[in-house]
Amino acid sequence: MQTGYKEHIAKMLDGNIYSLAKVISMAETDPINAGEIMQHIFPHCKPSFIIGITGPPGAGKSSVIFQLARHLSSLNKKVAVLAIDPNSHLTGGALLGDRIRMDDLSDVYIRSIGNQCATGGIAVSAYFVTKILEACKYEFIFIETVGAGQSEIKVKDISDIAMLVLAPGFGDDIQANKAGIMEIGNVFIVNKADKPDSLRLEVELIDMLKSVNEDTDCIHIFRTDCINGNGFDSLIEYLIEESKAKKNKNEHSKIKTQLIELAQSKANKIIENRINSLTDIDTLLDGILSGKTNITDIIDSNVTDI
Amino acid sequence: MGDKKIRVLIAKPGLDGHDRGAKIIARSLRDAGMEVIYTGLRRTPQQIVNAALQEDVDVVAISILSGAHNHLLPKIASLLKENGADNILVTAGGVIPEKDFAFLEENGIRGIFTPGTPTNQVVDFIRANVKQ
Amino acid sequence: MNNKDISEKKAAWEENSVAKTLSKYKERKEEFLNGSDIPVNRLYTPMDADSNDYISKLGFPGEYPFTRGVQPTMYRGRFWTMRQYSGFATAKESNERYKFLLTQGQTGISIAFDLPTQIGYDSDDPIAEGEVGKVGVAIDSLHDMEILFNGLPLDKISTSMTINAPAAVLLAMYIAVAEKQGVSMDKLNGTIQNDILKEYAARGTYIFPPAHSMRLITDIFDFASKNMPNFNTISISGYHIREAGSTAAQEVAFTLANGIAYVDAAIKTGLDVDDFAGRLSFFFNSHNDLFEEAAKFRAARRLWAKIMKERFHAKNPRSMMLRFHTQTGGSTLTAQQPDNNIARVTIQTLAAVLGGTQSLHTNSKDEALALPTTESVQIALRTQQIVANESGVCDTIDPLAGSYYVESLTDKIEELAVDYINKIDELGGAVKAIEMGYVQKEIADSAYKYQKEIESGRRIVVGVNKFHVDEPPVEGLLTIDLETERQQIANLKEVMQRRDMAAVSNSLAAIKAAAESDENLMPALIEAVKNYATLGEICNVLRDVFGEYKSVEIL
Numbered sequence: 001m002q003t004g005y006k007e008h009i010a011k012m013l014d015g016n017i018y019s020l021a022k023v024i025s026m027a028e029t030d031p032i033n034a035g036e037i038m039q040h041i042f043p044h045c046k047p048s049f050i051i052g053i054t055g056p057p058g059a060g061k062s063s064v065i066f067q068l069a070r071h072l073s074s075l076n077k078k079v080a081v082l083a084i085d086p087n088s089h090l091t092g093g094a095l096l097g098d099r100i101r102m103d104d105l106s107d108v109y110i111r112s113i114g115n116q117c118a119t120g121g122i123a124v125s126a127y128f129v130t131k132i133l134e135a136c137k138y139e140f141i142f143i144e145t146v147g148a149g150q151s152e153i154k155v156k157d158i159s160d161i162a163m164l165v166l167a168p169g170f171g172d173d174i175q176a177n178k179a180g181i182m183e184i185g186n187v188f189i190v191n192k193a194d195k196p197d198s199l200r201l202e203v204e205l206i207d208m209l210k211s212v213n214e215d216t217d218c219i220h221i222f223r224t225d226c227i228n229g230n231g232f233d234s235l236i237e238y239l240i241e242e243s244k245a246k247k248n249k250n251e252h253s254k255i256k257t258q259l260i261e262l263a264q265s266k267a268n269k270i271i272e273n274r275i276n277s278l279t280d281i282d283t284l285l286d287g288i289l290s291g292k293t294n295i296t297d298i299i300d301s302n303v304t305d306i
Numbered sequence: 307m308g309d310k311k312i313r314v315l316i317a318k319p320g321l322d323g324h325d326r327g328a329k330i331i332a333r334s335l336r337d338a339g340m341e342v343i344y345t346g347l348r349r350t351p352q353q354i355v356n357a358a359l360q361e362d363v364d365v366v367a368i369s370i371l372s373g374a375h376n377h378l379l380p381k382i383a384s385l386l387k388e389n390g391a392d393n394i395l396v397t398a399g400g401v402i403p404e405k406d407f408a409f410l411e412e413n414g415i416r417g418i419f420t421p422g423t424p425t426n427q428v429v430d431f432i433r434a435n436v437k438q
Numbered sequence: 439m440n441n442k443d444i445s446e447k448k449a450a451w452e453e454n455s456v457a458k459t460l461s462k463y464k465e466r467k468e469e470f471l472n473g474s475d476i477p478v479n480r481l482y483t484p485m486d487a488d489s490n491d492y493i494s495k496l497g498f499p500g501e502y503p504f505t506r507g508v509q510p511t512m513y514r515g516r517f518w519t520m521r522q523y524s525g526f527a528t529a530k531e532s533n534e535r536y537k538f539l540l541t542q543g544q545t546g547i548s549i550a551f552d553l554p555t556q557i558g559y560d561s562d563d564p565i566a567e568g569e570v571g572k573v574g575v576a577i578d579s580l581h582d583m584e585i586l587f588n589g590l591p592l593d594k595i596s597t598s599m600t601i602n603a604p605a606a607v608l609l610a611m612y613i614a615v616a617e618k619q620g621v622s623m624d625k626l627n628g629t630i631q632n633d634i635l636k637e638y639a640a641r642g643t644y645i646f647p648p649a650h651s652m653r654l655i656t657d658i659f660d661f662a663s664k665n666m667p668n669f670n671t672i673s674i675s676g677y678h679i680r681e682a683g684s685t686a687a688q689e690v691a692f693t694l695a696n697g698i699a700y701v702d703a704a705i706k707t708g709l710d711v712d713d714f715a716g717r718l719s720f721f722f723n724s725h726n727d728l729f730e731e732a733a734k735f736r737a738a739r740r741l742w743a744k745i746m747k748e749r750f751h752a753k754n755p756r757s758m759m760l761r762f763h764t765q766t767g768g769s770t771l772t773a774q775q776p777d778n779n780i781a782r783v784t785i786q787t788l789a790a791v792l793g794g795t796q797s798l799h800t801n802s803k804d805e806a807l808a809l810p811t812t813e814s815v816q817i818a819l820r821t822q823q824i825v826a827n828e829s830g831v832c833d834t835i836d837p838l839a840g841s842y843y844v845e846s847l848t849d850k851i852e853e854l855a856v857d858y859i860n861k862i863d864e865l866g867g868a869v870k871a872i873e874m875g876y877v878q879k880e881i882a883d884s885a886y887k888y889q890k891e892i893e894s895g896r897r898i899v900v901g902v903n904k905f906h907v908d909e910p911p912v913e914g915l916l917t918i919d920l921e922t923e924r925q926q927i928a929n930l931k932e933v934m935q936r937r938d939m940a941a942v943s944n945s946l947a948a949i950k951a952a953a954e955s956d957e958n959l960m961p962a963l964i965e966a967v968k969n970y971a972t973l974g975e976i977c978n979v980l981r982d983v984f985g986e987y988k989s990v991e992i993l
Contacts, residue, residue, distance in 0.1 A: 018389055021362035029310050058874055063988075092311065093336035099361075100346035101988060103353060110360055112343050114311070169866070169874070227647060227985070321553035321569050323642015326682050326769075329882050330889050347642050347989060350565070372553055373808075373918065377568030403807055404911035421773045421806050422902040424893050 009040050012136060017109065020136055024111060027128040031265045034128040041135035048134045049243035052159030052185065054145045059167040060191040062101035063226035065142050069108045071236045072140050080109040080138040082129055084145045087116035098144060109138065115145075124265040127158050127258060140243070156185060157257055160246050161239070163187040166205065168197030186219050189235070193225040271303050278302070312340040312436055314365040317354040318347050319382065322372035327399060331367065334425035335432070351378060355385040358394060364436045367428075368415075371400040376409060383414025393437045399423070441485045448483060456480070472730050473888075474687040476850050482842035487849075495740070495849075499835045501755070503743040505736050505848070506836040507794040508759040513832035518790075519797035520822045521598060523765065525550035525575035526809050527922045528929075529585035532575040536590065538812065542819055546596040546628075548799060549586070550574030551608075556643040558604045558977030561926040570923035573809070574600075578926070579972045581933045583611040584618070593621040597628035598673070598763065598797075603645035605632040606654050607976050610963040629670035629719055629763070632658060635696040635868055636675045638989065639877045640682035645977060648869050650984035652703045654959065659704050659714045661960040670719040672700060673763060676738075679877075680723035681769045683885020686734045687851050689723060691858030692868075692877055694742055698859070699868035701750055711750045715757035724786040724793075725767040731786070732838050733847035735762070735793030741852050763797040764790040773806040775901040776912060780817060787825050792838050798822055808915040930972070937970040945969050946979050953983040 005026055011019035023041075027034040051068075055061050062083070069079045083098035096112035103110070111129065115122040130141055143159060156162040162185025169192075188209075190202045202221060209219055220238065224231035278284065287293030316332050318325060325347065332342045343361050345354060358366050366386070368379060375398065383396050397417035398410065407418055417431045470478040479486075488495075497503055500510035509515065522539055525532045536547050551574040554566035560578045561570045570576050577583060592615065601608045609630050613623055634651040637644040644651070655672065662671045676693035684692065697718065704714055722738070724731050742760040746752040766786035771779040783800050790798050800818040802810030810818070826832055838844045858880075865871045872878070891897035898904045945966035952962040966976055 017356075018359040018362070018391055021360055025310065025362045087341075088336060091337050092339045094311075094341045095332060095336050096341060096343045097346075099343065099357065103345065103349070103357065106353070106356060110357075112341075112361060114341050169870075321557055321559075321565065321643075323637075324682075325642065326882075326885050330886055333882075333886050334889075348565075372569055373572035374568035377920075401806070401808070403915055403917075405915075422899070424903075425889065426893065 005037070006040070009037065012132075013041070013044055015136075020109070020132070021111070024129050024132055027132060028113070028125050031124060031128075031262070031269050034124075035266060038128070038131060041132060044135040045131055046134055046137055046139075047246070048130065048139050048141050049239070049246060050130055050141045050143060050159045050161075051239065052143045052145070052156050052162040053165060054156075054162070055165035055167075055189075057146060058169075059165045060226055061144050061146075061165045062098045064165055064189060064191055064224060065144060066102045066105070067224070067226055067229060067232050068236065068239070069102065069105055069140075069142065071232055072239075073105060073107060075236075077140055078136075078138045079105075079107075079140045079142070080133045081111070081142045081144065082126060083110065083112045084115050084122060084126070084143065085112065086146065087114040092116065109133070123158060124262060127262065130158065140239070157254060159185075161185065161187060161242055163189055165189045165191050166201060167192040168195050168201045187238075188219070188221045190221060190223045191226065193223040193231055194227060198223065274302055310438060312365065312432065312438070313343065313361060313363040314340050314367055314432065315343050315345065315354070315358050315361060315363040317345045317349055317357075317366060317368045317382070319349055319351060319354055319368060319370060319378045320372055320374045321348060322370055322374070322400075323347055324371045324400075325369070327371075328369040331369070331399065331425060331428060334429060338429045338433075340429075340432070351381040351385055354382055355389065355391075358386065359389055359391060363394060364438055365395045365397065365432055367432075368396070368398045369400050370398065370402070373401070375400070375402050376406055379410055379415055380413035387414065395432065395436050397428075397431070399428070444483050444485055448481070448485075472686075472727055472847075473725070474685040474730065474851065474854060476687075476730075476847065476854075482846055484842060486842045487840075487845035496839060496845075502747065502758060503740045504759055505740040506839055508739065508761055508796070512794060512835045513791070513826070514835065517826045517832065518795050519546040519596065519763075520544050520819060520826075521546040521548045521596075521763065521797050521799055522815060522819060523548040523550050523598075523600065523799045524810075524815065526552075526573075526916070527571040527575065527918050528926055529575055529577065529582040533586055533588055533590070535812075536586075539815070539819065540590075540595075542816060543823060544819060546598060546797065547590070548598040549600065551599070551601055552576045553643065555608075555973060556601060556603065558607075558645050558973060558981075560972050560974030561923065561930055563974055568920075568923075570926050571918050576922075576926045577608070577611070577973060578930045579933050579970050580611050580614055580967045581929070581970060583608075583615050587615050587619075591621070592616040592619055593625045595627070598631075599628070600631045602631050602634055602637050602641075602643060603651065604973060604977055605630045606658055606959060606963055607967065607973055609658065610960065610967045613964055614968050623665045624667060626666055627668045629673050630658070631673045631675065631721070633672055633675045633696065633700075633721075635699060635872060636678050636693075638872045638987070639679060639692065639696075640684075640881060641678040642989075644987045644989075646980065646984040647987045648873065650980075651987075652700075652869070655700065656704050656707045656709075657958045657960060659717075660707065660709060661958055662717065663709065663713045667717075670717050670761075671714070672717075673719050673721040674700065675721040677721050677723045677765050679881060680725070680767065682881045683769075683888060684881045685884050686725070686727075686730050687854035688858065688880060688884060690734060690738045690741065690851060691855040691862075692881075693720065693722070694738065694745065694855065695859050695862045695868040695871070697742065698745065698749070701746075702867070705750070711746070711752045712754040712757050715746060715750070715752055716754060716759075719796075720760055720762035722762050722764050722795075723767050724764050724790040724795075725770055726782060726785055726789075728785055728789045728792070729838070729841075729844055730847060730851075731789035732792040733844050734851050735764075735790070735795065736836075736844075736848045737851040737855065738762075739794070740848070741855055761796050763799070764793070764795040765799040766790070766801045768801055768805050771801060771803070771805045772899060772901050773912075775907065775909065776803045776807065778901050779803040779805065780821065783818060784821055784825070787821055788829070788831065791825055791831055792836075794836060804912065804915060807912055808917065811914060811916050933970055934972065941969040942966070942971045942975070945971055946975060949976060950979050950983060953980055 008019040008022045012023050027037050053061050072079050085096045087094040094114035099110045133141055190198055222235045288295050314335050316328050332344055335342045386394055396415050398415050399419040419428055472478050496505045499507035524535050552571050553569045555577045559566045561576050658671050662669055674697045676689040679692050680689040739760045743758040746758040752758055766783050780803050787800055800821050802814035802818045804814050862871045948962045952959050
């Protein structure tokens with residue numbers, strides 16, 4: 001790992017933002033690095049409340065996060081935002097533009113991440129980033145993702161609460177999302193409440209949710225309007241209540257999933273490293289191609305101990 | 307150790323609203339495999355540096371066409387230095403007269419790209435000069 | 439000879455003469471496409487332009503559908519207004535530049551304001567640091583406006599002000615200066631750009647959110663319809679949209695779509711379309727593809743006329759006329775071999791004149807490097823004067839009409855523009871389309887494509903990707919130093935000290951009250967500027983009431 005990481009960890013725990021950013025970078029690149037970092041920071045971790053936010057482009061996720069972060073900041077809560085955007089499959093590059101709408105809050109830590117991580121997958125990366133943030137005493141962490149894809153669902157698994165932001169005219173074809181909608185979570189934000197269609201959207205949403213699951217008591221719908229700043233008081237109240245209730249929840253299965261995933265990620269990396277560093281790798285690969293070598297023999301002789 | 311992608315912050319300081327170039331560079335860098343974070347318009351030097359630090363970028367690429375470059379760019383470079391981030395490569399693009407290049411280079415700006423520069427030149431410069 | 443004959447003979451020509459030449463050497467490109475992706479054929483014939491439709495598609499200058507021009511005698515009567523956009527540093531220096539240009543034969547004034555002024559900040563605001571006087575003149579209060587127009591009689595000149603978000607305030611100042619000169623509002627001639635939608639879409643100098651900005655605009659329409667019959671209250675702009683990278687067809691489409699939004703908004707406030715539509719004006723770009731540009735202007739005129747008649751049921755022909763100012767394309771000019779830009783601007787001038795513009799600004803050769811020097815702006819003005827007086831193109835109206843190519847292009851651009859406007863309608867109108875980032879994305883996509891074409895060599899820019907030379911840095915460019923800023927701030931402090939603070943406070947309170955109600959804001963603004971309330975003070979009151987716009991960034 002990079003030299004000086006211990007100094008960065010020390011500075012980060014002391015409140016240095018640049019060091020925090022550097023430590024996050026180190027953890028992102030490799031779950032083995034991340035493991036080492038965890039050793040150092042674990043004693044400092046204080047549980048935070050992690051809020052997953054997803055929804056179609058244009059619905060206003062970043063604006064909603066801006067309003068929530070602003071409110072929480074004004075209540076002296078320490079807030080961080082992880083904004084996850086897709087990397088291009090072709091080039092690996094990414095355009096990460098979410099922080100634009102949140103940039104005016106200088107004491108909120110905002111980090112933009114591409115979902116194609118060096119290894120381990122985004123959920124693993126995001127997990128370690130939240131841990132690092134917890135070591136720095138961030139109390140509310142927003143994780144913003146787009147849509148309802150596989151990686152977003154996994155991210156939801158590391159969140160304490162998952163919220164779907166919808167807005168009239170922006171991917172509000174709820175029917176199309178029907179299958180994925182209950183996967184997201186049970187909190188829905190109908191944004192752009194100042195627009196005339198928002199009420200219709202809310203009604204459609206309720207109908208659709210009822211058709212999927214009769215019991216709508218556990219479903220929460222909030223109407224917000226970022227331009228005039230309306231609707232956030234009740235949402236904030238709800239989030240703060242939920243953050244207090246977190247301690248009392250039995251989330252064993254959730255934690256077990258995380259545990260297995262992280263273990264798998266580390267194992268994957270170790271296996272990858274081993275195979276890449278086999279001395280006679282080219283000969284072995286030729287052997288497999290020509291049919292002389294049995295691929296399972298290579299596996300058995302190199303990775304059984306895992 | 308995994309390969310860390312080059313992270314670039316594209317910044318628009320001051321009141322200038324021309325973003326055609328900034329957006330084109332953003333896409334070109336993305337196409338070259340980099341992760342690009344765009345600040346949007348009307349950012350102060352402090353906000354730009356804040357973003358650069360939080361995002362642990364390798365490059366801060368400033369776009370400016372309003373003539374206020376001699377004032378704003380050195381400020382950004384010096385704020386980065388103050389925060390221990392002078393390893394970050396600072397470049398500039400836009401309408402900047404050649405006679406100002408020396409002054410800007412003395413003040414921490416490493417690459418200056420004026421109208422007509424092909425985007426691959428920017429990509430190559432970043433790849434050659436970034437410190438990771 | 440009918441089309442069938444032509445078709446047969448054309449086929450024969452292609453099989454024989456053309457084929458023979460192609461066997462010796464190919465054409466320069468596999469496919470010829472213009473900037474709007476319209477295929478450009480080897481040859482156009484009567485088959486490409488339906489001449490039976492002359493009356494309904496072309497008609498006569500000054501009559502619906504105005505394809506051939508909005509005035510019956512066009513340049514045989516009067517040349518277009520030669521109006522060079524300028525302004526820099528302080529009001530005093532700008533005043534001198536205006537006086538110079540008027541002595542050199544310019545016929546109208548066009549004011550460029552600095553960025554702090556355009557965004558409603560005083561020169562001493564921290565955010566204005568480094569920007570004062572750089573891209574235009576700094577105006578902090580009526581005092582600066584008075585200096586700006588010192589010695590310029592407002593009943594004799596026509597003034598265009600490129601000001602958008604705080605246009606109402608600058609208009610109020612203009613009215614106040616005129617009053618001091620003894621000139622009443624109804625005598626004032628000029629234009630304010632006042633086109634906020636394109637700010638959100640392409641230019642970036644917005645302040646308030648869309649709904650409140652539209653309110654300011656309709657307040658101006660209303661006020662002017664009653665008090666300023668000779669003043670253009672908006673210049674619906676495509677120039678910046680094109681500069682941001684759009685195609686010619688998109689330039690027409692997005693501009694007219696914005697126009698539709700303004701007309702809708704004004705009608706919603708209760709105005710009758712014929713009350714204000716006659717004073718709507720437009721502002722377009724002029725790029726290098728001579729025929730595409732000329733066709734573009736003709737298409738825009740015809741399409742707007744149809745829109746006003748069929749969609750808005752205007753009765754007065756004046757309401758259907760698309761009158762426009764043109765500026766030659768800044769983005770086409772190069773920093774490399776700047777003298778070449780004079781040739782580019784000449785082509786662009788010709789395109790605008792063949793397109794029937796009412797007013798024209800020509801860029802100076804040093805455009806890509808800095809604001810123009812007196813020498814280079816003089817050349818730019820002379821370019822217009824040479825085209826006007828020496829080329830002969832002004833001696834007949836719409837000389838390109840009837841060209842098979844130009845008519846085909848005119849039709850095609852109109853068609854493409856209609857498609858875009860329909861799409862925008864589907865999205866709910868221009869305001870909605872901009873809020874969704876649809877317009878911005880189309881523009882950015884076109885800009886990116888253009889850049890890739892240059893880099894692949896598909897599109898040639900002389901001196902940049904072909905015919906490049908090593909050159910020393912250009913000397914003698916105009917610079918604005920920080921002394922301007924210091925001086926402006928000092929002047930501002932002085933003005934603020936000398937005024938009646940009680941009167942200022944009261945007038946600011948009156949603005950707040952008007953902003954919070956339905957009252958037309960103009961009277962309160964005029965009162966406030968007369969008391970030397972500053973631009974920043976007034977805009978801050980409005981910011982408190984209206985809020986600030988945060989843009990949607992579509993990369």
